[in-house]
Amino acid sequence: MELNFSKRVRNLKPSAIREIFKYAEMPEYIPFSAGNPAAEAFPAEEIGRISAEILRDSPVAALQYSTTEGYRPLREYLKEYMREKYGVGGNGDSLLITSGAQQTVDLVTKALVDPGDIVLCEDPSFIGSLNSFRSFEAVLLGIPMDEDGVNTERLESVLRENKNIKYFYTIPNFQNPSGITMSAEKRKKVYELCSAAGVLILEDNPYGDLRFRGEDIPAIKTLDTAGAVMYVGSFSKVVSPGIRVGYAIGPEALIHKMVVCKQGEDVHTNIWAQMICHRFMTECDYEAHLERLRGIYKHKAEVLEEAMRQYLAPKGISWSKFDGGLFAWCKLPEGVDMSDYVQQALEHKVCVVPGSAFMPNENEVSDCFRVNFSTPTDGQLRRGIEILGSI
Ligand SMILES: Cc1ncc(COP(=O)(O)O)c(C=O)c1O
Structure with missing residues (x-):
C-alpha cells in the first residue's frame, strides 16, 4: 500500500x-x-539495587498507571533541589516530569507553534530539537555563535525585524554541538532582549552538571522575573539516557498545556524510572x-x-x-x-x-x-x- x-x-x-x-x-x-x-x-550497581527494592517494596506503585505531571516525591524533591542549588524555579513556575529533554522540547513546540511560526535557535544547534521544530512546520532562524555564546547583536536585530517569533531555543552550557558556553553577560542580555520582545526562552541544560573546568554560570532561568523562561533538565547525561527521565520548570500556564499534550503522547513518564531517579538522588551521594x-x-x-x-x-x-x-x-x-x-x-x-x-x-x-x-x-x-x- x-x-x-x-x-x-x-x-x-x-x-x-x-x-x-x-x-x-x-x-x-x-x-x-x-x-x-x-x-x-x-x-549500574546502585540502580540495580534500588530497582529491585522498589519492585519488592512498592510493586503496585511502580507498575501501575500514574499521573501525567510526574511522581510526586520526585517533583517535590526536584523543585526544592533546583531552587536551592541553582536558583531555578520560583513563584509562578511549575515542574513537569517528562520522558527526557527531547520530550520537553517537543511538548513546548506542540503547545506553542503553528505552521509558519518562527523559532529562533543557535546556529549550529542540537539536531534532535531542530527536527522537532521542523515536524511542527516551524520556520527556523539560526543566530550565529561567538566564542562566548550566541551573537546578541544579531539576536537583537532578528527580534526587531520579525513579529511571529514563538521562542528562542538555547543550550547555554557546553552546547551541543559546539561545546560553547554562554557568558554571564550574554545570558543577561539574551534575557533582556527576549523578555522585552515578549519572546519565550527555551533553555535546554542537559550538560550543566558536567563542568570540569572553571566556574558555574547561573542559568538564564535564575534571571526570570517575568515568566519568560522554560528551563529543560534531564537525567540522561548524569544518570542514564535509557531511563528516559527529564523535567521542565517554567510558567504554570505553559506547563498546564504541556500536561494535556503529554497525555496524548505517553500518558506519563515511566513511573518505575522516576522512582529510581528519586531514590538515587535522595539515598545515594548524588553530589x-x-x-x-x-x-x-x-x-x-x-x-x-x-x-x-x-x-x-x-x-x-x-x-x-x-x-x-x-x-x-x-x-x-x-x-x-x-x-x-x-x-x-x-x-x-x-x-x-x-x-x-x-x-x-x-x-x-x-x-x-x-x-x-x-x-x-x-x-x-x-x-x-x-x-x-x-x-
Ligand atoms: C542539547 C540536548 N537537548 C536534549 C537532548 C535530549 O536529551 P534526553 O535524552 O534527555 O531526551 C540532548 C541529547 O543529546 C541534547 O544534547
Whole structure:
C-alpha cells in the first residue's frame, strides 16, 4: 500500500547522527559520533539495587498507571533541589516530569507553534530539537555563535525585524554541538532582549552538571522575573539516557498545556524510572556521583585535547574552547570539503558527525564536524584523532 504521509512529516529526514550510529555500533569503528555517556559513568550497581527494592517494596506503585505531571516525591524533591542549588524555579513556575529533554522540547513546540511560526535557535544547534521544530512546520532562524555564546547583536536585530517569533531555543552550557558556553553577560542580555520582545526562552541544560573546568554560570532561568523562561533538565547525561527521565520548570500556564499534550503522547513518564531517579538522588551521594562524572570527562577531554594539539593543530584544524559536556567542535582549514572529509574518515573507520547536520538552514554549507569524547576509550581517542589528522 502506498502511504500518504502528513505534510508535517513528509520532508523530515532521518537524523545524520542515527545513520552514522549504525557504523559507530560496529566494534571496528571509532565512535566519535554519539552523545552517549561513558560506559563507566553509569551507577549500574546502585540502580540495580534500588530497582529491585522498589519492585519488592512498592510493586503496585511502580507498575501501575500514574499521573501525567510526574511522581510526586520526585517533583517535590526536584523543585526544592533546583531552587536551592541553582536558583531555578520560583513563584509562578511549575515542574513537569517528562520522558527526557527531547520530550520537553517537543511538548513546548506542540503547545506553542503553528505552521509558519518562527523559532529562533543557535546556529549550529542540537539536531534532535531542530527536527522537532521542523515536524511542527516551524520556520527556523539560526543566530550565529561567538566564542562566548550566541551573537546578541544579531539576536537583537532578528527580534526587531520579525513579529511571529514563538521562542528562542538555547543550550547555554557546553552546547551541543559546539561545546560553547554562554557568558554571564550574554545570558543577561539574551534575557533582556527576549523578555522585552515578549519572546519565550527555551533553555535546554542537559550538560550543566558536567563542568570540569572553571566556574558555574547561573542559568538564564535564575534571571526570570517575568515568566519568560522554560528551563529543560534531564537525567540522561548524569544518570542514564535509557531511563528516559527529564523535567521542565517554567510558567504554570505553559506547563498546564504541556500536561494535556503529554497525555496524548505517553500518558506519563515511566513511573518505575522516576522512582529510581528519586531514590538515587535522595539515598545515594548524588553530589559525589556528579563529581565522579566530572572526573571521568575531564580526563577524557584532556586525552582528546592532547591528541588534537599533536595531530590536528599542525594540519590547520582548529576547535572551539570547551570546559565541560561531551563534545568538541572542529573546524577544517579553508578549501577542505567537509562532506568529503567526513566520508573519508568513515572509510578509515572513524565516525564523526558532519557540521551540516546541526544547521538550522539545511542548505547551509558547514566546514565543521563534531567529535564526542565520552564514548571512545583513551586508546580510541588517540588513534581516532591521529587518523583524522592524517586525512
Ligand atoms: C542539547 C540536548 N537537548 C536534549 C537532548 C535530549 O536529551 P534526553 O535524552 O534527555 O531526551 C540532548 C541529547 O543529546 C541534547 O544534547
